Amino acid sequence: MKKKAARRIGSSTAPARTDAAVADLEAALNRIAPFKLAAEWDNVGLLAGRPEWPARRILLAIDLTDAVAREAIRTETDALVLYHPPIFKGIRSVTPRAECPTTLLPDLLAGRVALLAVHTAMDAAVGGTNDVLLDAFDPAERLPLTPAVERESEYKLVVFVPPAGVERLRAALAAAGAGRIGHYDECSFELAGRGSFRGDETTNPTIGQRGRLEHVAEIRLEMILPKSRLGGVVRCLYANHPYEEPAFDLYPLAGIPGRGQVGMGRIGRLARPRRGDKLLLALSKRVDLSAATVVGDLNRTFGSVTTAAGAFGVSFFTDPHSLVLTGEFKHHDALELLKRGVCAVCLGHYTSERPVLDAVRARLTADLSGAEVRIAKADAPPLRPLPTSIFR
Template sequence: MPATCREIIAIMEALAPPELAAEWDNVGLLLGDPQKEVRRVLVALDVTHEVAEEAAARGANLIISHHPLFFRPWKHLRFDRSSGDLVRRLVQGDIMVYSAHTNLDAANLGVSYHLAVRLGLENIEILVPTYREKYYKLVTFVPEEAEGRVRDALGAAGAGWIGNYSHCTFRTLGTGTFLPLAGTSPYIGQEGKLEEVKEYRLETILPRERLPEVLQALINAHPYEEVAYDVYPLANEGPAQGIGRLGRLPQAVSLHEWALAVKKELGCERITVVGDPDRKIRQVAVCGGAGSEVMEKAVAKGADVLVTGDLKYHEARRALDLGLAVIDGGHFATERVIVPALVAYLQEELQEREVMVLEAQKEREPWRVL
């Protein structure tokens, strides 16, 4: 069976949670109905006229893009202008648009991670941590015969995950008391009679973002008419997510040699390089898109070179002052690596559904080299 747009959104937000997005960003479903069925998805870096035309030609009714269709607020929607005409074509073609932007930049398996992998880096780590997940402790009280069912439901909903371990809980046997009042229908006991029951105190940990789903799973699986539970905020923090990646080359090479390798691997029409071409480099920082803001952090972490895009004149001067080499492969080329990665991810997640995931073929670098 096909998937709904909402189900595909859930798959995307498991990879790139919206809370990772910058405050100024605009991510999520930007055009369309979350309840609508989706049979074909087109994944692209940008939502352009060419991409919209390709989606229509290939029968895709959902475009998943990295760059948002709507970035800054629009004051009007005029069909005699390019942007307005694009929206009209999407609406008339019944094509929805979902965008994951800075949240996909910061995600563990996001843009810069795949850029680092594509360039063959080893020992990859986050360059600039920007977010750490907050945790809650959930405690509930379950009769003996229902403990296994409730525990499994909590684990399936996302509770009890610690590193590479799932379904982590702790239980203590005790005695629960309650008095069913008039109008109740107790699972155990009788109305008007004080009851004592052997119960497990079951406790587990969960990320803050999973709390609604976990509580609903608890209520659905628990046999009691009224479920008792406590939720405690914890000082524990989850693994970091953030901008850019740092890694090492298998062996040191010259900046000139590495720049040519980057150009070939990313398919750049041109690259620009800051630094001595004969300099030996091995520790590499990468930041897909416009990454000049991470230069100081890259230097602090021992990077010899930064691979990024959109480097401006004065930023190049600053890189020289910092002693950091920079390879500017362009915004498009350093981010386009995420498109085939997203296609593979969605194909894996949707393999049991009647949904075809396609990679956009018609989008191109906006610059032309003369």
């Protein structure tokens, strides 16, 4: 590891210097495949290392095997970007026996090699893993198989206020962070109505008298706000509402990011129906199909192609007019697909994800000026076909 440090300081053979740090690399990956799109159970982003570490030499791989780790150490890599997170569950030690696909985790960290992962964020992103597979067919339209949903990312505030206090309250709530939709601010909705209340002997009502049932004209004012601004907006409401005890409701909202264009899996509507064997011929120019298997009939036409890289499961594969390309499924899954009349090609888990690395390399090279971005030569599928020589 000392040799690595010395070379970086004094060797004229080092690549052109860049100010890119691990934090810049993480930000670039987040632009390519926003981490918020990842499945809740996943582990993406910076997994090991410091944000301020340099990121001059970047190595990409699907899995962090011992072979990939050795290549990273040998080539003095600064950061490893992995498709599958090498640190997935909580680990209790950083030793060769750590719950990790490589025994060299201590060596990588000792050499200040940062580890980052993209996984299901890349699966869901526009231009990500499943779109790269669809590129082989030049579809006329693309849409997610399961649109992404952000649960409780925003809230809707509904507050009841007398007409004379609406403008002041709306402006105050907007200044506190409510009412922003995209590039528009102070967004709200009003509805006139009639409210009632009766204060007990401890109250000091702004309108009417304590102990008497009052009926007043009120405006129902609605505004949305991000979860991060919830506390500040509620405090602002209490400070600026004319009533002693404001009446308001908060409703958690589910957000649909990317205008409904992002999500797990992709469906590509073809410009015209195409035979399944012709579609696979087009795919074979980009993807290694030597170990692929198929369930169903390829010798018919399809109006769309569904791509679901990795271990997606088969519950969403229900359209018999869409050719499915996925990473893996089990024997009984294949029987279920046959019953549904769905034709599905099992590419292999690694094979279905590997093509996206070329796209990630191109994007990172463009985004991180001066950084050297490579795909690991040692990266390879853990499963391979039996050599034909053993049968001779």
